[in-house]
Amino acid sequence: MTKKRVVASPEALFGFAVRARILLFGRDNIMRARGRLHFVLITGDLSANSRDEILEDFRHYPVVACYTSAELEKMLGVRNTKVVGFRKSTLAQSIYLALKEHRVNSPS
Numbered sequence: 001m002t003k004k005r006v007v008a009s010p011e012a013l014f015g016f017a018v019r020a021r022i023l024l025f026g027r028d029n030i031m032r033a034r035g036r037l038h039f040v041l042i043t044g045d046l047s048a049n050s051r052d053e054i055l056e057d058f059r060h061y062p063v064v065a066c067y068t069s070a071e072l073e074k075m076l077g078v079r080n081t082k083v084v085g086f087r088k089s090t091l092a093q094s095i096y097l098a099l100k101e102h103r104v105n106s107p108s
Contacts, residue, residue: 010098013091014075022092024085025078027054033085037061038092041084041099043069054083055105066102 017023024030030040039062042054046065055063067075069082076084086092 008094008098010095011075013095013098017086017091017095018076020089020091022087022089023076024087025081025083027057027083030083030085031057033087034061036087038086038088039064039096041066041086042104043067043072043082045069046082050082051104059105062096062100062103062107063105064096064099064102065104066099 024033024037030037037058040054040058041064042051044065045068046054051065069080072081072084073079086095
């Protein structure tokens with residue numbers, strides 16, 4: 001028998017991520033924490049030039065494009081955020097597993 005993994009909705013896990021302090025906001029903070037990074041979440045309303053820069057800078061990490069900055073503001077409580085990094089943790093793995101279908105860059 002094979003076991004099926006039940007994936008929780010990422011929206012439900014964002015509250016735990018805020019409490020666990022595994023979120024990194026802003027490009028500079030994310031760039032400094034590259035060694036501790038699991039994946040990067042960008043919003044759909046990010047400009048094309050910024051999106052290309054993020055994809056180039058983080059080509060070795062999974063980049064997921066989902067939500068808008070207004071939706072992130074409601075879920076995370078942070079205003080005008082378009083790039084969010086997730087530190088390595090099992091919680092970040094669970095969130096990435098739920099958002100994996102929205103991955104923008106190809107696996108290296």
